[in-house]
Amino acid sequence: MNEAEKELKILQDNYQEENIVTLEWKEHIRRRPGMYIGKLGDGSSADDGIYVLLKEVLDNSIDEFMTGFGKTIDVVIENDTVMVQDHGRGVPLGKVKDVCSKMNTGAKYDSKSFKRSVGLNGVGIKAVNALSSSFSMVSTRDGQSKTVTFSQGTLLSDGELEPSNNSSGTRVEFTPDRAIFGDYHYRDEHIEPLLKNYVFLNIGLTINFNGKNYSSKNGLEDLLNENLTSEELYPIIHLFGEDIEVAITHTNQYGEEYYSFVNGQHTTQGGTHLAAFREATARVIKEFYDRNYEFSDIRNGIVAAISVKVEEPVFESQTKTKLGSKDMEPNGVTINKYINDFLKRDLDNYLHKNPDTAEILQKKIQDSEKERKAIAGVTKLARERAKKANLHNKKLRDCRIHYNDPKGDQRDQTAIFITEGDSASGSITKSRDPNLQAVFSLRGKPLNCFGLTKKIVYENEEFNLLQAALNIEENMDGLRYNKVIIATDADTDGMHIRLLLLTFFLQFFPDLIKKGHVYIFQTPLFRVRNKKKTIYCYSEEERINAIDELGPNPEITRFKGLGEISPDEFRNFIGEDIRLDKVTMKKEDLLKELLEFYMGKNTPERQAFIIDNLVVEEDVVA
Template sequence: MINHQYTEANIRSLDWREHIRLRPGMYIGKLGDGSAQDDGIYVLFKEVIDNSIDEYVMGYGKRIDIQLTASQVTVRDFGRGIPLGKVVDCVSKINTGGKYDTQSFQKSVGLNGVGTKAVNALSAHFKAQSFREGKTKVAIFSQGKLLEESPIQDTKEKDGTLISFEPDPTLFNNFRFLPHFVEEQLWNYAFLNAGLKIYLNGQEYFSKNGLLDLLNRKTDEESLCYPIIHMKDTDIEIALTHNNQYGEEYYSFVNGQFTTQGGTHLAAFKEAFAKTIRDFYKKDFDATDIRASVVGAISVRVQEPVFESQTKTKLGSQQIGPEGPSIRTFINDFVKRELDNYLHKNPETAEALLSRILQSERERKDIAGIKKLANERAKKASLHNKKLRDCRIHYNTTHKDRDNSMVFITEGNSASGSITKSRDVQTQAVFSLRGKPLNCFGYTKKLVYENEELNLLQHALNIEDGLEGLRYRKVIIATDADVDGMHIRLLILTYFLQFFPELVRNGHVYLLETPLFRVRNKQKTLYCYNETEKQQAIQQLGKQPEITRFKGLGEISADEFKNFIGTQMRIEPVTLRKETSIHQLLSFYMGKNTQERQNFIIDNLKIERDFAEANAASAKVLESIS
């Protein structure tokens, strides 16, 4: 019989830094390497910026300067500056901060005494410097331990705070800050704080019109059914329109925080929008028809908000404030009043909006029959789906490892066979395509239900009705690094961008990088992902090592493949640039063979000597997408 002793000796007390470093997920979510937008290093960045934003919201400092490298961040604001006698305490003592004083910070976004401490504890190098009334003080830390504290000195610098940090590489393996993820964060800050100027490595981020500017940046004017509706009042701002893409697209914010998983405020907005439209047109439209192809943004400010996680991605609050109305009532009253007034004053917009709803209604009824049959086939196939080798842990559950859930989309039995044999069956699934998928550009969603393979793929991902039930955190396209493999990549991306663009916008789609060369001698084996790495390996091993060039994923044995889809896996996120119009992008690359595209191919064509060069060339084709 096992004797489990439980005595005073089993009780441990951790100091603040030990607790954060032992359980970082409680404070910043998953660690990650920076390849995903919700990786921990971007949460660290956000926590530092949030403090500077709170200063601006309180009326202090209209400029924030940021210096960013692949591994280090420095943020300088021009707010009031941390009180000099509390610089060390504010960044290293839990439950110490100015945001407990509601007179100093109203409706702040900062972590109320925890955020900067988490950054400090999880950084290999952390520097805090305050400038205040002609005086300055510096404190330097490593992994939360104070290394150096300067005395208070004179300075000619303007008031404010400087924070510099470098995430700890022992916690964040092979991490790097990807500029486009940081840029997206900064644009959101600019849109939510009209008038604030933010500079990243000298580039300005500035918005004059708030969420109106956000939707202008996120949409293509030519695809809009009517001009963007912009409504604003104390503690609430909303912008919305309809375009011709599939799905619903929302950007929701609370106290300046981008709530990527929505929450009570977004649910209230969607409900209020549908109700107001029904009342205005005096027709009982289906809510899915009203919201189909909608693009919307909502920002609210709440006193003492309650989030469903430490990283604040979903609002749980039911009230605007301790003595205020419910969030549902507050948003419903605002939308009913402002949107109804707007539609009465702008009959052309009202007519265009009605036309878009009726079009969605016709499309839904048009595919209703075939959708039912396709779903029945998919349901039967799911019981014996030979295309899908599923995993045990899924993203749409509450499992602690849900963020590690992923699916590899492969082409052919040989490639899927290698991955299937070497994968982690707990978190890694494989979906195998049969040959090249259909080019979906220009088709309606009816095609998805008519094409058995595409229908099975949407059911495997569980994205038919949106991303709420998405089964995998990462959807990874795994194809050969040759011309055919690159073409398959583009065809799969076309399918997602045409019918499920929110899957790409929300950072769920990735490209798998696999080695192109194996260089080895009797003592050592090195795997190389490009020509440069191959030459470096040859120099390292010397004496004419054996060189193997992999022509496809199927040539890599399962024993070898497990090294490339484990902790050292290389994946590149597929992201949409601010200037990218999905319709124009797909029209150029996947539409008819226009003279413009012929000229592009001729100008960029070169004879490829090996697959490394082919892979690099294909990246140029994908440049507008990822």
């Protein structure tokens, strides 16, 4: 029997009746949490699992508000234990235990109770229960209350009905299980945008979070004002319909920026409603002016938000980040037709009634058209050059898995390191994970593109190849790497290169930063070791602590640049223990003013650009 036959025999022997296993609901969730909450994470990223748990509980309270019950939701997070209290109808007291612990159990299957809710599958609250070391639900209604408690999905107590003087509502308290999530922490900077989106989408709702109130009077108009980082060219167009709300404006930034929602759920990956909105907006504007404008020119610089309410929505995953529904309701009008008809009526009417806005918008479209035509020849040549270079691009050492692969289960782990010089890129290339990590090598300092038009992206070979490597020329949909990591030396030249690259991204691809894809790579400044142990230090304080830990006379090496670190050592810095600083923008930062001040003639103050005007989230573990 050869080796192949032996392997087949082993597989045959291991597939017997006793190998067929049926898992309890809680065991399945705990073994396969990714199916229910996406990735796990430690709380350092906004899409980490602990925030999905919070959302699953909040969604139920939001659904109560949307049904007309309970105008206030209280949220308290203390020592990583979460409490959410709504003032809705309260879960029917005889079903409190089942709602927490029986899969496919919930009122949202009955469209009479919840016509347009987010959670339809009866799964969310059970996932929270199974993935929490402690979980409790208290429901109050009709002067009585019922309390149930669990640990890791196992029932600890099923309380008796008790009289209560409290108003009706549901209170859920849970602590995510460290056996699943590791050493996690909730971070306010990821929770506050989530809560703000809830109130923007639900005018009249107040969320009290750790004593601070969040509410909105103007819905999606407030949302756009909260997120705008380029000055609007005309007042925000804010339109309402029966099951739709939109807000639209244009800025002088490049590209398109959208915020899309379904039944109060932030669909970060868009879906059928966003595709219909993009198409319909451009078509209605084109028909209003009765000119043969390109859709890309109409949408260039747009910043917009859309919220729709869909009966029985179909999402492409349990985490509900992308809508798959094609109809507004069962046997009803298509989403595409509904959005198009709404905009054809209301947006067209708005432009007719507001000629000043229509004039500003037309000028913006004409400016975009003029620039596109001016660089058409350059663009064509640059694309051909980039296409040829991609076949054997010496600057890019690509990886095998990419972020734009819809079926890639490791797509979130994909990254590209942008390095300076061959020595640094060589060390990273030899020590990287070739499945998930790509490397792009710069010749030296890139061009300062501040104040230049997008023509420079195509004329400058390095920028054109970088744009092609990232695959972001048209929009962010094709982005090939989840993390774009600027890996430069920790010195003055390295800082300057960082700023030049950030200027490039902010000027032409601001959404890359706004959506949290850009990072600064931290490299160790010192290596402290003795015969038994080696410690890499990223600051003077860490160096002192390492010396104290290792005892007298350890060997201390000061790294002056990435090129000095051998590939064998580099493996310690770009794997599980990688340290990254995520680059994000404050809402009050206006791109034009920032870039003009810091990347213009005030060169001594460029270093303050990152320190003062870009939020750097420290110690993000990839």
